[in-house]
Amino acid sequence: MAAAVEPEPQPLSLELLPTDPLLLILSFLDYRDLLSCCYVSRRFNQLSSHDPLWKRHCKKYWLLSEAEKTRRKQSWKAIFISIYSDLGRYIQYYATLKKAWDDIERYLGQRCPRMIGSLKDSVQEEDLDAVEAQIGCKLPDDYRCSFRIHNGQKLVVPGLMGSMALSNHYRSEDLLDIDTAAGGFQQRLGLKQCLPLTFCIHTGLSQYMALESVEGRNKYEIFYQCPDQMARNPSAIDMFITGTSYLEWFTSYVNNVITGGYPIIRDQIFRIEMSKDALPEKACQLDSRYWRITNAKGDVEEVQGPGVVGEFPIISPGRVYEYTSCTTFSTTSGYMEGYYTFHCLYYKDKFFNVIIPRFHMVCPTFKVSTARMETNHNEYAMDEDEDSTDTDEYEDRRRVLDIPAPSGRCPRHT
Secondary structure: OOOOOOOOOOOOOOOOOOHHHHHHHHEEEEEEEHHHHOOOOOOHHHHHHHHHHHHHHHHHHHHOOOOHHHHHOOOOOOOOHHHHHHHHHOEEEEEEHHHHHHHHHHHHHHHHHHHHHHEEEOHHHHHHHHHHHHOOOOOHHHHHHOOOOOOEOOOOOOOOOOEEEOEEEEEEEOOOOOOHHHHEOOOOOOOEEEEEEEEEOOOOOEEEOOOEEEEEEEOOOOOEEEEEEOOOOOOOEEEEEEEEOOHHHHHHEEEEEEOOOOOOOOOOOOEEEEEOOOHHHHHHHEEEEEEEEEEEEOOOOOOOOOOOOOEEOEEEOOOHHHHHHOOOOOOOOEEEEEEEEEOOOOOOOOOEEEEEEEEEOOOEEEEEOOOHHHHHHHHHHHHHHHHOOOOOHHHHHHHHHHHOOOOOOOOOOO
16 A cells, blocks of 8 residues: 655745734835835735835834824825935935934024024035035035035024134134035145035134045044144144044034033023022022032142132022133043032021032044144154254254144133
């Protein structure tokens, strides 16, 4: 008697699965894979077009809300494809930059509403292409993406990228629109192929983005220029590095502003206030301040004195007092902490301290120009060849070659 032959098991096919498990599987796919599924079969095409699947992608990549979807009167899939056809090349940057712009606008709405009016509307692809043709360099996609959201701002005070007054130093830095930036594109020695991102109305200085890796800069590095008036080589421009890319530069700045790390949008740095719900008898007057200042080497300096910036503000319920002050460090970083001493107005013999938590100050990374280093090397070689023993001549060369140490101190009013 012949043995019964068991039929071979049929391979499992996704198409044989019920709809709900298939939709669950498709919900884990990225938008590229979801689009590819549309071409597998008629059933996959129908399931891949299931609108809730595209809702997640619209929110993830375009930060689209339900209200915006209702306004557009389209399906989630149709909205995704529509936006992708316009902004698809920026999909890896758009959500991060859009969130940063939304965050800063909310912050400005509460702290500096007049600045919102200075923000310019977005530009189009052809505008960005025209700028590239004008300057002869490609713009990075994260920069282009940001300007598809907002085209910088008008030249106004205060500037979006920081506004403050410290002693006799004033700063108001605007984010340039693309046409103004293109007009300031640099080809001179020391700033070859550098595009200005900002402009300070008070100082005339800018932050630049290097569009090519030339003169010792990394491509897309963002920096403040530090020209040395004593340098013999005009391309010997040192730099304070403020960002390694536009995305990192802009988003980190916005994050620091909205979290209080850079409280410089509204001119004043220090803020003392009392809740409007406090009892009237809580009113008090500031008598003195104490600061403990520590540099990166651990050296400590203590500052104590009457009032702040020569004033003795009275703080009552709902009252806000703001002032600007500064200090200097002999190192590139440090921190401060301290307290204010107040006395009560209703109980004049009652004194109390208000602790000021520790906060840190860090100087941006400093980068010496490669042209300066080459010049220094050549001049040291000349010194060896000349074998000069003239002390005055040696001192003159030393002053030219050395990076000058910080001189003087900023008046401390803290």
